[in-house]
Amino acid sequence: IVMRRMFSRSFFTTLLLVSFLVSAAGAQTSLPRLKKGESYSSVRGKMIKAGWKPFHSPDADKCAAGDKRCEGRPEMESCAGTGLGNCKFLWKRRGKTVAVFTIGEGSAKYNGHEFQ
Numbered sequence: 001i002v003m004r005r006m007f008s009r010s011f012f013t014t015l016l017l018v019s020f021l022v023s024a025a026g027a028q029t030s031l032p033r034l035k036k037g038e039s040y041s042s043v044r045g046k047m048i049k050a051g052w053k054p055f056h057s058p059d060a061d062k063c064a065a066g067d068k069r070c071e072g073r074p075e076m077e078s079c080a081g082t083g084l085g086n087c088k089f090l091w092k093r094r095g096k097t098v099a100v101f102t103i104g105e106g107s108a109k110y111n112g113h114e115f116q
Contacts, residue, residue: 031098031113040069040089040108043100047091055090055097069108086111 032046048054054075061078063070069087070076077099079087085105091098097116102108 034100034110034113036110036112038110040087040100040102040110043102043110044073044089047100050093052091052093052098055092057090060090068106069102069104090116 030050031052032050034043034046044054054073056074057077060076063073063076063079064081067079069085070079073089075089075091077088077090079085084103085108087102087108089100089102091100099114099116100110101112101114103111
């Protein structure tokens with residue numbers, strides 16, 4: 001019975017510790033609440049408020065003159081000039097990088113993200 005209680009306590013202590021570590025790791029890379037179709041201006045403001053920093057990739061495309069999707073946004077890595085007008089914006093926080101994807105030629109709208 002004593003061994004059973006020790007194992008039970010040890011198991012639950014380990015489980016609690018693992019849960020805490022997973023939560024802490026998730027908090028370091030968590031994004032603010034973003035909604036598909038939300039304007040990139042709104043997404044950008046939320047990212048900055050949450051402590052994410054715009055990241056300028058040395059391999060980034062150059063923003064075309066007059067392209068309101070990327071003007072003044074050093075985090076733009078690429079923007080398509082045709083099709084859905086997809087753009088990719090890079091952000092960094094605590095050693096993690098996330099790519100934020102948008103669509104829309106006239107006005108960039110949030111379409112998803114991916115940790116890199």
